Each structure stands twice: as C-alpha cells, then as structure tokens.
Amino acid sequence: MSGTGHGSEQxxxxxxxxxxxxxxxxxxxxxxxxxPRRGLTRRxxxxxxxxxxxxxxxxxxxxxxxxxxxxxxxxxxxxxxxSGFSYGGQLREAAPGGHEFTLRxxxxxxxxxxxxxxEAHQSYRGITTTVVGTALPRTVEPGRQVEFDVVYLVTxxxxxxxxxxxxxxxxxxxxxxxxQTVSQILGDGYARDLSRNxxxxxxxxxxxx
Numbered sequence: 001m002s003g004t005g006h007g008s009e010q011x012x013x014x015x016x017x018x019x020x021x022x023x024x025x026x027x028x029x030x031x032x033x034x035x036p037r038r039g040l041t042r043r044x045x046x047x048x049x050x051x052x053x054x055x056x057x058x059x060x061x062x063x064x065x066x067x068x069x070x071x072x073x074x075x076x077x078x079x080x081x082x083s084g085f086s087y088g089g090q091l092r093e094a095a096p097g098g099h100e101f102t103l104r105x106x107x108x109x110x111x112x113x114x115x116x117x118x119e120a121h122q123s124y125r126g127i128t129t130t131v132v133g134t135a136l137p138r139t140v141e142p143g144r145q146v147e148f149d150v151v152y153l154v155t156x157x158x159x160x161x162x163x164x165x166x167x168x169x170x171x172x173x174x175x176x177x178x179x180q181t182v183s184q185i186l187g188d189g190y191a192r193d194l195s196r197n198x199x200x201x202x203x204x205x206x207x208x209x
Contacts, residue, residue, distance in 0.1 A: 079173035080182050082111035083140070087190040091149055094197040099154045101197040102132075103190065105169065109142040116140070118172040118179065120150060126159030127152055137174065152194075157202030164194045 076082075088104030107117060116137040122129045133149040140146045150169070154160050161167075167190060168183040 075177045076113045076175055077111060078178050078180060079115040079175045080180050082109055082113045082175075083115055083173055084108045084110045085169070085171065085184040085186060087186040087193075088147060089189070090193045090197075094154075094200040096200060099201055100151060101201070102149050102151050103193060104133075104147060104149050105186065107140050107146045107148070109140045109144070112142050113175065114139055114141050115173050115175040117146070117148070118174050119181075120148065120169055120171045122150070122152065122167075123170050123183075124159075124161055124164075124167075126156035126161075127154055129153070152197070154198065154201045160198055160202055162195075162198065162202075164191050164198065167191050167194050 084107070086106045086108075088106045090101070091104050092100075092102040094101040105120065109115065116139050118137045120129070120131050120136070130151045130153070131148050132151055133147065136148075138146055138148065166185065168185045169190075170181060170183050172179065172181045174180075
C-alpha cells in the first residue's frame with residue numbers, strides 16, 4: 001500500500017509537527033472580564049474611621065507624655081534671664097561731714113525659676129559697699145520680692161564720682177545652671193539719690209575724707 005504515513009518527513013526536517021490550534025470558523029473568542037469591585041459598606045467605613053481616630057489619639061497622647069519628661073530634663077534659664085532689680089528708695093541720707101548713706105534695692109524673679117543673690121557691690125573707686133538687712137546668699141523665689149539695703153561708705157572723695165549720671169550696681173547671681181555677675185541700672189531715682197549723697201559727703205572742695 002502506498003501513501004503518506006504519519007512518520008513522513010515534512011519540510012524543515014521535523015516529523016509530525018502540529019501547528020497552532022485556530023478557532024473554528026464562526027467561533028468567537030471572549031476575553032475574561034475583570035471581576036466587579038465592591039465598595040466599602042457603611043459599617044466598614046465607620047470601622048476604618050474609628051481605627052484612624054484611635055491611632056491619632058494614641059500618637060497625640062504619646063507626644064504629650066513625652067513633653068513633661070523633656071521639660072524636666074532641660075536646664076533652667078540663666079539667672080540673669082529670670083531676675084529683675086529696681087530701686088526701693090533712700091533709707092538714710094548722708095549727714096554733713098559724714099561718710100555713709102543707705103539705699104534700698106528690690107529683687108524679683110521674673111520667671112517660674114528661683115535664683116540666689118550671692119553678692120552686690122558698687123564698682124566706683126573711692127566707694128565701698130556693704131549689704132545689710134538680709135544675709136547673702138539669699139534665694140529669690142517666684143512671686144516674692146526680696147529687699148536688701150546697701151550701705152555706701154565714701155573712702156576717697158577725690159576718686160569718687162561727683163555726678164553719677166548712669167550708675168549701676170554689680171550683682172552676682174546663681175542658680176543650678178550658672179553663676180553670673182551683671183551690672184544693673186536702677187533708674188533715675190537711684191542716680192539722683194546717689195549723686196546727692198555724694199555731694200553731701202564730698203563737697204566741691206575736693207578734700208579727701
């Protein structure tokens with residue numbers, strides 16, 4: 001029997017090769033359509049909103065809890081930043097021919113932190129000062145005023161200023177952060193009383209005491 005068998009050689013040297021399967025005539029190839037997406041139900045939206053709200057509340061509470069710990073660990077301000085000084089008036093005027101007079105100074109804490117007054121003195125040559133009325137160092141608490149009196153002793157009229165137009169008082173302050181010495185300008189009243197007492201103590205003759 002003659003004819004072409006299944007094992008006959010085909011062009012290209014392959015045996016029994018099958019080509020791609022094609023759709024039958026008249027058949028339609030329908031691609032897979034994507035599944036329809038379902039939106040979140042109202043209950044699911046409420047659950048998601050509650051979850052987000054709980055997460056935000058927890059984050060805010062955590063930051064609020066961290067703030068006091070950070071504030072407790074941070075150092076207080078420098079003493080000069082929380083201190084205030086003003087003139088409290090004249091307590092004792094210099095007597096003619098005398099060498100002493102007394103002026104009052106007021107100290108306050110301008111913030112929520114205390115500080116100490118360690119020392120107060122006048123830096124003019126020819127004048128020495130002594131703080132009386134309170135023992136130093138003295139703590140100045142927030143909300144409270146501390147008064148201390150400064151006794152001025154003129155030791156050399158030639159070196160002492162005749163007119164103290166812008167006098168200042170040097171004060172040494174201390175807290176747990178630092179110790180500082182600063183010059184405090186106490187205003188016009190202090191300058192006027194200091195100059196008047198210097199004129200009484202040291203007349204314009206320039207005679208040394």
